[in-house]
Amino acid sequence: MAEQHSSKSIMWATIIVAAILIAVIYPLTANKGGSTATTSSAADEADIRIQPVARFELAKAEAPAASGPRDGATIYNTVCGACHNTGAAGAPKIDDKAAWAPRLATGKDALIKSLTNGKGAMPPKGGATLSDDEIKGAVEYVMGKAK
Ligand code: HEC
Numbered sequence: 001m002a003e004q005h006s007s008k009s010i011m012w013a014t015i016i017v018a019a020i021l022i023a024v025i026y027p028l029t030a031n032k033g034g035s036t037a038t039t040s041s042a043a044d045e046a047d048i049r050i051q052p053v054a055r056f057e058l059a060k061a062e063a064p065a066a067s068g069p070r071d072g073a074t075i076y077n078t079v080c081g082a083c084h085n086t087g088a089a090g091a092p093k094i095d096d097k098a099a100w101a102p103r104l105a106t107g108k109d110a111l112i113k114s115l116t117n118g119k120g121a122m123p124p125k126g127g128a129t130l131s132d133d134e135i136k137g138a139v140e141y142v143m144g145k146a147k
Pocket residue numbers: 075076079080081082083084088089090091092103106110111112114115119120121122123125126127138139142
């Protein structure tokens with residue numbers, strides 16, 4: 001009997017809570033229903049509500065262009081390291097100072113030219129699409145590391 005009583009009161013408690021929730025939520029939704037005018041304003045409100053998210057997505061999509069050229073370290077790690085970290089294709093390894101010394105001696109402009117046009121087994125621009133600034137940055141990064 002006691003058990004039955006408590007399950008009954010749980011049932012009533014549930015019904016009361018549900019009724020309160022409906023009483024609170026229904027007016028909120030009912031305000032926006034009705035004529036077409038309020039429907040379109042509800043759509044506007046939905047637009048406004050998703051705007052911060054939409055703006056964030058836009059900002060993310062535009063980020064690469066807005067952030068300008070990638071820096072030398074980024075280029076090196078994504079493009080050049082494949083060969084210059086391992087010596088693949090006979091590339092001078094980044095930490096092989098003896099291999100770099102005569103190349104560094106030719107000067108930055110010559111190295112930029114080698115990278116731009118390709119040299120030996122190295123394809124032009126290391127096989128990637130790089131702007132002039134990015135080529136310069138990558139060469140400067142390599143020169144700094146290989147010294
Ligand atoms: C496919 C492998 C490969 C990739 C990728 C690559 N290199 Fe090279 N790199 C080489 C090889 C091989 C040489 C040696 C070429 C030679 O002297 O015949 C070389 C030489 C160089 C030299 C010396 C050029 C000279 O005049 O002696 C520089 C500077 C250089 N690489 C920078 C880079 C940079 C910066 C990147 C990334 C943007 C890059 N490399 C990507 C293979 C590569």
